[in-house]
Amino acid sequence: MDKLTQKAEAVLKANDRGSYTVPSPKLYPHQWLWDSCFIAIGLRHIDPRRAATEIESLFRGQWQSGMLPHITLREDSGYWAGAGFWQSSVSPAAPKDVATSGITQPPVVAIAAEKVAQKLPEAEAHVFLKQIYPKLLAYHNWLYRDRDPDNRGLIVLVNAWECGFDNTPPWMHTIRFLSPLWISTFIKMRLNGVFTKRRRDTKTVPAEQRISNIEALKLAHLAYMHRKNDYDSRKTISTSRYCVEDIGFSSILIAANKSLLRIANHISEDIPSDLSYRFTQTEKALEELWDEETQMYYSRNFHTKRVLKQPTISGLLPLFSGAISKERADKLVRTLSDARQFGTDFPVPTVPTSSRYFKEICYWQGPSWINSNWMVVHGLENYGYKEKAADIRQKSLELVGKNGCNEYFSALNGKPLGASNFSWTAALALDLLKTT
Numbered sequence: 001m002d003k004l005t006q007k008a009e010a011v012l013k014a015n016d017r018g019s020y021t022v023p024s025p026k027l028y029p030h031q032w033l034w035d036s037c038f039i040a041i042g043l044r045h046i047d048p049r050r051a052a053t054e055i056e057s058l059f060r061g062q063w064q065s066g067m068l069p070h071i072t073l074r075e076d077s078g079y080w081a082g083a084g085f086w087q088s089s090v091s092p093a094a095p096k097d098v099a100t101s102g103i104t105q106p107p108v109v110a111i112a113a114e115k116v117a118q119k120l121p122e123a124e125a126h127v128f129l130k131q132i133y134p135k136l137l138a139y140h141n142w143l144y145r146d147r148d149p150d151n152r153g154l155i156v157l158v159n160a161w162e163c164g165f166d167n168t169p170p171w172m173h174t175i176r177f178l179s180p181l182w183i184s185t186f187i188k189m190r191l192n193g194v195f196t197k198r199r200r201d202t203k204t205v206p207a208e209q210r211i212s213n214i215e216a217l218k219l220a221h222l223a224y225m226h227r228k229n230d231y232d233s234r235k236t237i238s239t240s241r242y243c244v245e246d247i248g249f250s251s252i253l254i255a256a257n258k259s260l261l262r263i264a265n266h267i268s269e270d271i272p273s274d275l276s277y278r279f280t281q282t283e284k285a286l287e288e289l290w291d292e293e294t295q296m297y298y299s300r301n302f303h304t305k306r307v308l309k310q311p312t313i314s315g316l317l318p319l320f321s322g323a324i325s326k327e328r329a330d331k332l333v334r335t336l337s338d339a340r341q342f343g344t345d346f347p348v349p350t351v352p353t354s355s356r357y358f359k360e361i362c363y364w365q366g367p368s369w370i371n372s373n374w375m376v377v378h379g380l381e382n383y384g385y386k387e388k389a390a391d392i393r394q395k396s397l398e399l400v401g402k403n404g405c406n407e408y409f410s411a412l413n414g415k416p417l418g419a420s421n422f423s424w425t426a427a428l429a430l431d432l433l434k435t436t
C-alpha cells in the first residue's frame with residue numbers, strides 16, 4: 001500500500017465513531033452532513049458497507065419535513081454550538097431521540113449514495129438504494145417546497161453555515177451591517193475573550209486561520225432568529241433580510257438531482273413529475289446568476305436580487321452541475337487557469353488572488369480545500385477538460401501526500417493549515433487516487 005493510502009486510511013480509522021465519522025475529533029466532534037457524504041465517497045474504496053452505514057446514519061437526524069440537518073449532535077462534546085444552542089426540539093418536525101442543528105448543508109448526499117452503491121455487490125446495492133431513496137426524495141422535496149418560495153428553481157439559504165463555505169466573502173458582505181444589540185453590547189463590554197474561551201478551534205489553530213469572533217456571532221444570531229421562528233423556513237425567509245440564492249449550493253443540487261434520477265431508475269421508481277420539473281427549473285435558473293461583465297457566476301440576495309459580486313470558487317461550481325453550456329464552461333476554465341485569479345501554484349484557491357477579499361491563510365477566504373478541488377476536478381471532467389482535471393487531481397494529491405491530511409492549504413505555497421487529520425481530506429484524497 002502506498003504512503004498516501006496508508007495515511008488516509010489511518011485518519012479515517014481514528015475519526016470513526018462506529019456508524020459515523022467525525023470531521024476532526026478536537027474541532028468537530030459531531031456528525032456533519034456534507035462531511036459524511038465526502039467521507040463515504042472515500043470510504044467506499046476501503047469498506048463499501050461501512051460507507052453505506054455512514055450515509056444511513058445521517059438519516060437518524062432527518063426531520064419529518066424531510067430536512068437533513070447540517071449537524072447531528074452528540075452529547076457533551078464541548079463544541080460551542082451544541083444541543084443547547086440549537087434546541088431543535090422547538091420544531092415539531094425535529095426528531096425526538098436525537099438533537100440536531102436547525103439548518104442544512106450542501107446536498108451532496110444523493111451523489112454520495114450513488115457512488116457508494118457502485119461499490120456494493122449488486123443485490124446489496126439494490127437494497128441500500130431502495131431503503132435510502134424515499135429519504136433522499138423527502139430531502140430534495142423539502143429543498144424545493146421550503147427553500148424555493150418563488151418556484152424559480154434557486155434554493156434560498158438562511159445562514160452562511162448552510163453553504164458550507166462559512167466565511168465566504170459574498171456572505172460576509174451580506175451580513176456586514178448585521179449588528180443586533182446583543183452583539184454590540186458584547187463588543188462594548190469587551191466580552192470577546194469570553195467567547196474565545198468557548199471556541200475550541202482557535203485553541204488548536206491560530207485565530208487568523210479561522211472565522212473571526214464577530215463573523216461567528218453574526219451567524220449564531222441568524223441561527224437564533226431562525227430558532228425563534230421554530231425553524232420554519234418560510235417564516236424566516238419572509239422576515240430575514242439575510243437570505244441568499246447561493247450559486248454553489250444550487251450547482252451541487254443539480255448534480256445531486258441527476259444522481260437521484262439515476263438512483264430512481266436503478267430501482268425502478270419514478271420521481272414525481274412536479275419534482276422533476278423543478279429539477280429542470282434549477283438547471284435553467286443558473287443562467288440568471290451569470291454575469292456577462294466579469295464572465296463569472298455569483299450568488300444573489302434573494303429579496304433585493306442584488307448580485308453578490310465577490311468572486312469565489314462557488315462561481316466555478318456550475319462546472320460540477322454539468323448544466324451550463326460549453327461556451328460558459330470554456331470561460332470558467334479560462335478564469336480557473338488565469339495565474340492572477342485561480343491559477344496559483346497550489347490550486348484551487350477558494351477566493352481568487354486578485355480579489356481584495358483574498359486572505360492566504362484564512363479558512364474559506366483563500367486557501368485550497370480538497371472538497372472544492374474534488375468538485376472542480378469532476379466539473380472539468382464533465383466538459384472534457386481531461387488534462388486540466390488531471391493537473392488539479394495531481395496537485396491535490398501532492399498537497400496531501402507532502403503535507404498530510406490537513407483541513408486546508410495555502411494556495412500560494414502549499415503550507416498545511418487548519419486542523420490536521422481532517423476526515424474529508426483523507427477520504428477525497430483516496431477517491432482522487434483510486435478513480436484515475
Ligand code: 9WN
Nearest residue numbers: 023028032034035070161164165166
Ligand atoms: C459549522 C465540519 C464543518 C464543515 C464546514 C466548515 C466548518 C462548522 C464550524 O466545519 O463549519 O458548520 O464550526 O466552523 O466550514 O464546511 O462542514 O467540518
